[in-house]
Amino acid sequence: MxxxxxxxxxxxxxxxxxxxxxxxxxxxxxxxxxxxxxxxxxxxxxxxxxxxxxxxxxxxxxxxxxxxxxxxxxxxxxxxxxxxxxxxxxxxxxxxxxSKTYKDRAKVYLKKKDNDFLDDINIYLKYYSNDDEAHVLKREYFEEREDFSKAIEEYNYEIEKHKDSIELYMKRSNLFYLNKEYDKALEDYNKVLELSPDNTAIQGKKKSLLKELNDHDNLLRCITIIIAIYVFYILLSFFVFKPFVIKKATNQIGGDFIIKKDPLIWLLPILLSLFVISLYFTGFIPNFK
Known part of the structure; x- marks a missing residue:
């Protein structure tokens, strides 16, 4: 038929x-x-x-x-x-x-995963900058290519126009997190909770991120302390133990002699590293706060 x-x-x-x-x-x-x-x-x-x-x-x-x-x-x-x-x-x-058809051709390029998309959508936005759909397409393009900084710029533009959009803040907070801009992610979490206090998804993400940041901070402090211990031991070995041994040996034995290198100088960092790794994987990194 x-x-x-x-x-x-x-x-x-x-x-x-x-x-x-x-x-x-x-x-x-x-x-x-x-x-x-x-x-x-x-x-x-x-x-x-x-x-x-x-x-x-x-x-x-x-x-x-x-x-x-x-x-x-x-x-x-x-x-x-x-x-x-x-x-x-x-x-x-x-x-x-x-021509408004630049946006239509940009959609074709987006589907084809062709980088010419960016040229077309930018030409279109040059003349029709208030087109929300065009900005959404641009965000999708950057997110798909994991260019989080550029995607965040597009969300910034949209949030300026829609300051109370929970959805936009949630999406931008996720990009901040992926881009390792944790402080800004927390700011967006707080903004969402200001607009929607009972948002359990964001409450969970905020709690998880705060724990992650705290654990990371504790790990850095632990590593700093371990390094300080090692440096302190090196100084102690060279400027206290070694002179003491030489002086004692000279008084008791006399003559010339060679003191072997302290084995802990190279063994201690291995032991300390293993100690920190075991703390990390067992979840026993001390909480310094």
Whole structure:
């Protein structure tokens, strides 16, 4: 049935186009009919049928961008990304740098994981900076590539416009965490809890992060103490033990002699390192707070 319907449509269009003596007004009327038909087909998600009408419209004139745009939209929805890119490019060539179709082509590049996305979306935002969807696309692009700093910049822009958006603060806090900006993550957790005190998810994340930071701080202090102990022992060995041994040996034995190196100088750091590692993995790092 679908094949028969397509053949019937094609036959109608061929007959329509065979009339070579049509006036300019009639051609425009026909063009508008094709475009209106494509709008109906797109609305009903009959994307493949769109090509029959837009191609006929393009045969009438290829200087009007709307048919190329409709063709690009249909191709995009069918995931025919190369065809979508080709037609959106034609629209841009006709409309110039201020074409809104830069955003549509950027969506194609985003799906294709093509870095040209960034060029197109930046050109679009140059003229339509208040388009929220474009900023969302840009955030998704940076998050997908784990460029957390750039993604955070986009969230900063959105939060400036939506200062009470819990969702935005939650998403940005996650990026701060992934970017190891823990203080800023905590600030966003606190902001969310200010807006939504009973938010158990953020309460849990805040508690977990505070514990993680405390454990990290305790570990650093423990390592610092261990290093201090080792340095203290080296000083003690060279400036106290060694002179004492030499003096005692001279008094009791006399003559020349060689004192071997203190074995603890190289053994002690190994023992201390093993000690810290065992504390870390058993969860017995002292809490210095």
């Amino acid at each position: 679908k094949l028969l319907r397509s053949i019937a449509v094609l036959f109608t269009l061929i007959c329509f186009n065979c009339e070579s003596s049509k006036t300019y007004e009639e051609q425009i009327k026909k063009y508008k009919f094709y475009i209106k038909k494509t709008d109906s087909l797109i609305a009903n998600e009959k994307y493949e049928d769109v090509f029959i009408y837009v191609n006929s419209a393009i045969e009438i004139t290829d200087t009007i961008p709307i048919a190329f745009y409709k063709k690009g939209r249909a191709a995009y929805n069918l995931n025919w990304l190369d065809i979508a890119e080709e037609n959106f490019t034609k629209v841009i060539e006709i409309e110039g740098e201020q």
